[in-house]
Amino acid sequence: MPTGRDTPRQRYRNQVRNEIKQAAxxxxxxxxAGALSLNAIARxxxxxxxxxxxxxxxRDDLLTELIRDAYxxxxxxxxxxxRATAAGSxxxxxxxxAAAYREWAVKAPHLYQLLAGTPSPTYQAPAETVENARAVLGPFLTVLAHGQCWPAAEGLRAELERWLSRTPAAAAWVHDYAPEADAATALAGTIIVWARLHGIVSLEVQGQFDGMGHxxxxxxxxxxxxxxxxxxxSGSQPPA
Structure with missing residues (x-):
């Protein structure tokens, strides 16, 4: 006899939940996100x-699941x-x-804005969504583990080194993706990339570059x- 997820009842429940998420x-x-209304979805x-x-x-439960899905x-x-560039420099x-993340955001701006903005003034994402967010950043850690910290970033690196020393879960996350690297350097590079990536993507999604010639x-x-x-x-910039 089917049990758990395999029961017809559970399959039906999962189907309805997916339909609700698609409608949302x-x-x-x-x-x-501000337009999200459970009553409207129900109708x-x-x-x-x-x-x-x-x-x-x-509504917040639905938002949380959508945020997890988006991450x-x-x-x-x-x-x-x-995976596609594993053999590259x-x-x-x-x-x-960086290009893959930007392309994802531009194709699904409403999903990107769920991650980059605040869905509603009262919404607070639960702590467990941090793990979903870290999965996005992990491959960047792997690549930036090959880099060196430069003088202007030493202050950031020092702050992150102290944070990692008192945050075992974060240290374990960095180690999983960059086991042989200086963890604070890899994380500093990742945060800098993340900040610049979001700056550009946010402006693009908002249409702020329209008519600017680039x-x-x-x-x-x-x-x-x-x-x-x-x-x-190491390596060279790929052709545009």
Whole structure:
């Protein structure tokens, strides 16, 4: 007899939960996270509000699951780029990872904004979503483990070294992706890349580059190359 996830009842429940999430994503695609309404989703699916609450206890519960899914989707895009360029130089791989994340965000701006912004003024993402976010950053640690810290980043590296020493879970995460590296250097490089990547992607998704005469992908390549130079990563910039 089927049990657990294999029961018809559980399969039906999973199907309905997925339909609710798809309806929520469609809603956010037109109105952003602020437009998310469980009652509106229920009407779209021909359900009553109380029936929908059997699947998600609150709007925040639904948002949390969508955020987890978005991180997982972004992480998958980054992992695919990591696998495709595994034989390349660290510099080439860094460009590929950054480009893959940008392409994911541009194709799914409503998902990107779930991760980069605040879905609602009262929403607080639970601590467990940190693990989903770290899965996106992990491949960057692997590549930046090949780099060196440069003088301007030493202050950041020192802060991160102290943080890692008192945060075992974070130290274990860095070690999983960069076991032979100086952990603080790899993490400092990753945070710098992440900050610059988000700066460019956020502006692009908001349409702030429209009419400025350049492609966001070109600007991103310049920023990545600058970091690769600073960290003395081997290899050359891939052709545009």
């Amino acid at each position: 994503l469609a809603q956010m695609g037109t109105g952003g 779209t699916l021909g359900m009553t509000g109380p029936a929908l609450y059997k699947y998600f206890g609150s 997982d989707d972004a992480a998958a895009a980054v992992r695919r780029a990591a 660290p510099r080439e791989r860094l460009h590929a990872l 492609r966001a992908a070109t600007l991103l390549a310049v920023e990545v190359e600058s970091i690769a130079d600073s960290m003395q990563l």
